[in-house]
Amino acid sequence: MSTREEAGRLLAKRLGAYRDGRVVVLALPRGGVPVAAEIARELHAPLDLLIVRKIGLPWQPELAYAALVEGNPPELVINDDVARFAPLGDSVLAEAVRDETAEIERRRSVYMGTRAALDVRGRSVILVDDGLATGTSARAALKALRRREPSRLVLAVPVAPAETLAELRPLVDEIVCLATPDPFRAIGLHYEDFHQLEDDEVLLLMREADTK
Template identity: 45%
Template sequence: MNIRFKNRQEAGMLLARQLMRYAGRPDVIVLALPRGGVPVGFQVAAALNAPIDVVLVRKIGMPGYPEYAIGAISSDQSVFQDEAIEAYGVPPRAIEPIVMRERKELERRESLYRAGRPPLQLGGKVVILVDDGLATGSTMRVALKSVRKKKPARVVVAAPVAAAEARQELTGEADEVICISTPSPFYGVGQWYEDFEQTEDDEVIRLLQEAERNHPLAAWMTLPAPHSD
């Protein structure tokens, strides 16, 4: 099924319909991949009455062709498309400065988006990872690896649109993958949105602040679970 979404807001509302079995559960947390995944995740979290947080990841683009992902990093994980790197003969020395630059951007976003707030505690929770689309799946894979380290009970990957290959790969790594559309040929995520303007930092911050006001219980979820003696 091929669907073209009006914008990320509409895509998020439609995606939420596929996730309603998780609505109203106190153990559900939505994690969005900035920046484009945040407007989608905001709609999902609102529909499920769940708190939302961000999982900070950055794509590593091909040297000279930054839109083509050859990997992705988080603060504690990395994923690289070794076959693509080898096929195009990309030397490590060409990748290293890109990784360093993207790590600095991760640090900038961490400071800006969180503003001193600790991340939500994921241990024992059902985590729904949301992005606006999955092309190679690199950023979602590294987000998944990072989240797994926090010992959640279940990880659900959710995106409005995905390349069939990316969806298949993630199905083997997540507990569940929810996609509305897996068009073929895929081309790119933006092809399946009428409005695919870049999401800016101000919009991310505004949505996170609004979500926090709407779901004040999220503040308690930053605290570790008490230990019984």
């Protein structure tokens, strides 16, 4: 794949059955937004964001102890595998939740202004990212989304390890993935252009989606 946009167009071809239906496309920002924007355009579907913030261990921030999924209120999803051997104290976790809740609110305000999040109850939901490695954020997002009672829950990603998809499969009705390379290495190696998206790029894509 050359770009995230191309990946989105390729995924949209595999998702044609959802065109013009009661479907909502949700992007995991930032990287998932260009992919999801192309899917939403092709399916004539509304585009929204689902902001997820990882909560790492204080002494190993890259190891996700939990993830906070935006909502009213935000939903905390604990990584049970990590919590079993490295439990966090209630006060430490509460402080992390406060910090990440503030960041979720900041990002929602920057990207979406005052627009309310779309209601997914009774609708098909396609959750999109630009690729998965461990799938921590996607796992938390899917668990939270399932509790919001969509009629169907689909995960669409351009690239991911087969073992990660196998772990996520029980959480969804369908997975659409373009490539499952082995060995996997890193998401960015499967794109010619995998630049770090900034807030202004996300904002522009969301504004363009609103005008279509």
